[in-house]
Amino acid sequence: MSDTHTQENTHEDGHSEDPSRRDFIYIATGAAAAVGAGSVAWPLVSQMGAAADTRAAGSIEIDISKVAEGQQIKALWRGKPVFVRHRTAAEIAAAEADDAADLIDPQADADRFVPTPEGNINPAILVMVGVCTHFGCIPVGEAGDFNGWYCPCHGSHYDTSGRIRKGPAPKNLEIPTYSYVSDSVIKVG
Amino acid sequence: MHGPSTYEPKYAASRWLDKRLPIIRMGADFMAFPSPRNLNYWYAFGAILTMCLIVQILSGVILAMHYVPTVDGAFDSVQRIKRDVPYGWLIQSMHATGASMFFLAVYIHMFRGLFYGSYKAPRELVWILGCVIYLIMMATGFLGYTLPWGQMSFWGATVITGFFGAIPVVGESLQQWLLGGYSVGNPTLQRFFSLHYLLPFVIAAIVGLHVWAIHHVGQNNPIGITEKSKKDTLSFHPYYTMKDGFAVAVFLLIFAFFMFYLPDALGHADNYQRANPLVTPPHIVPEWYYLPFYAILRAVPDKLAGILLMVGAIGILFVLPWLDTSKVRSMRFRPVARVFFIIFVIMCFILGWCGARAPDDIAIKIGEKMVDGESVAYGMKFVTLSRIATIYYFAYFFPILPLLGFVEKTKELPESITKAIHEGTA
Numbered sequence: 001m002s003d004t005h006t007q008e009n010t011h012e013d014g015h016s017e018d019p020s021r022r023d024f025i026y027i028a029t030g031a032a033a034a035v036g037a038g039s040v041a042w043p044l045v046s047q048m049g050a051a052a053d054t055r056a057a058g059s060i061e062i063d064i065s066k067v068a069e070g071q072q073i074k075a076l077w078r079g080k081p082v083f084v085r086h087r088t089a090a091e092i093a094a095a096e097a098d099d100a101a102d103l104i105d106p107q108a109d110a111d112r113f114v115p116t117p118e119g120n121i122n123p124a125i126l127v128m129v130g131v132c133t134h135f136g137c138i139p140v141g142e143a144g145d146f147n148g149w150y151c152p153c154h155g156s157h158y159d160t161s162g163r164i165r166k167g168p169a170p171k172n173l174e175i176p177t178y179s180y181v182s183d184s185v186i187k188v189g
Numbered sequence: 190m191h192g193p194s195t196y197e198p199k200y201a202a203s204r205w206l207d208k209r210l211p212i213i214r215m216g217a218d219f220m221a222f223p224s225p226r227n228l229n230y231w232y233a234f235g236a237i238l239t240m241c242l243i244v245q246i247l248s249g250v251i252l253a254m255h256y257v258p259t260v261d262g263a264f265d266s267v268q269r270i271k272r273d274v275p276y277g278w279l280i281q282s283m284h285a286t287g288a289s290m291f292f293l294a295v296y297i298h299m300f301r302g303l304f305y306g307s308y309k310a311p312r313e314l315v316w317i318l319g320c321v322i323y324l325i326m327m328a329t330g331f332l333g334y335t336l337p338w339g340q341m342s343f344w345g346a347t348v349i350t351g352f353f354g355a356i357p358v359v360g361e362s363l364q365q366w367l368l369g370g371y372s373v374g375n376p377t378l379q380r381f382f383s384l385h386y387l388l389p390f391v392i393a394a395i396v397g398l399h400v401w402a403i404h405h406v407g408q409n410n411p412i413g414i415t416e417k418s419k420k421d422t423l424s425f426h427p428y429y430t431m432k433d434g435f436a437v438a439v440f441l442l443i444f445a446f447f448m449f450y451l452p453d454a455l456g457h458a459d460n461y462q463r464a465n466p467l468v469t470p471p472h473i474v475p476e477w478y479y480l481p482f483y484a485i486l487r488a489v490p491d492k493l494a495g496i497l498l499m500v501g502a503i504g505i506l507f508v509l510p511w512l513d514t515s516k517v518r519s520m521r522f523r524p525v526a527r528v529f530f531i532i533f534v535i536m537c538f539i540l541g542w543c544g545a546r547a548p549d550d551i552a553i554k555i556g557e558k559m560v561d562g563e564s565v566a567y568g569m570k571f572v573t574l575s576r577i578a579t580i581y582y583f584a585y586f587f588p589i590l591p592l593l594g595f596v597e598k599t600k601e602l603p604e605s606i607t608k609a610i611h612e613g614t615a
Binding site: 048049050051054074076078079080081134135136137138151152153154155167168169170 | 347348350352366367368369370371372373374380466467469471472487490491548
């Protein structure tokens, strides 16, 4: 008698025996738990990123008229140095001549500048993030095999345009986001 | 654990406790643990390392009472600890020297494991847990070295966190997330302090697993054969508590020598300069215990490949139990493997030497030549030497050890530990 009852139960009363219904409850519970765990974990992970005040202190203005020819200044921007180099005519010529050279990270010298208010390129004022693209050391100016910059940490050589020419660094010195506020002032960031 | 418990509670109170929480039994069984009777002094480094961990946690907790984890306060607070805090000079020196002593002991412990085949079945997990401990030790040491906020602290942190920037696609975001900003700064220092305080307790927990595992499978020994009878073993206490105690005392003499007489010998002079994000020191070097890996990193001209090799140098240790195919554990009975092992140790030292020097300097001078009217030495550069040593480092694990298991003719193993002792070969 009880055998018959069980069989009937399996065949007709699918309420407690239907495997697909049971699976759905397991999956739905698991999914809700995963979403819950994720939404608790996210703030714990996200708090480690740059805070609002850190991100807000993101732009500076630099007076480029004070940088004499052949001179370089360093300004602190986002905790990193920005190089503003007033290049000599010889350095500009060397950089432009090397546009056709075998470059590790190919880029023309002219592409490493933003336009002045008149819409021209001022190749004398080179603005770069002074951080080696290898492991973040600060390269030394007017040094290295290409008379540009040389990183003392692991021996990367950059040319007078700040392009990587020799050594372990993978990329050219970065050009930050900047613009000319006037002929003599630039805004970085 | 290993064998039935022999503890008998003697008093009413200890019987009461034993029925509810058998903690005395656990300690008593630990002390009575049957250890192979032929353990030599190379086996004392487990006890020495336990002592090192306790010293680091104790001195570290005290230092945290006086240290200020901000970019404005860190450097000065460390100087204040050294000069003004009562016995601060001693505790700071104990912690800084202690880190070096900890690594010295762990390297000897690891080389011992490599020589006596302590990573082989059934001790694979003991070895892997040890590798995890070593990895967390490296992280803890790096985080701690950032805290004094000197020039080497800052630039070391910049270079190491730069590794994450090399990961394709997500690298830059990941790096900013780790730093809490665009570069190493105050948020970085504060989180490094928090994690530096946390990780030693994680190490302590994994040490617990490491010791649990070794007590479950039993200790290896210099001849690498398993104990066959009670005659082959000795109770841990008093035999090895005494032997380990003596070794710890000798080790403490070396520790004390550095701590009192050469507290700065293992550090770097640049770290007496306050961190300056605008000036990179002319020659960035990590602490001595990372130098071999630093040399591997610089052996390759490609950034990502260098990092992968460096990570791989530690990663390969994790799979070593399955790379070494020889059935014989101890290298005492492996005449060929022993030679390769000795070369391996030498290569590790050479890598350390290369890591300390500039890549383009001359390591092995062959002669001098005239360049532009100046006499310049020429010969093998450090970068070349580090490449040779790097290749050997990896070759030792693969293919040397896997192949040797098949081709090497090992010496005959003794019948038992006791027999080996009577024959004078243990």
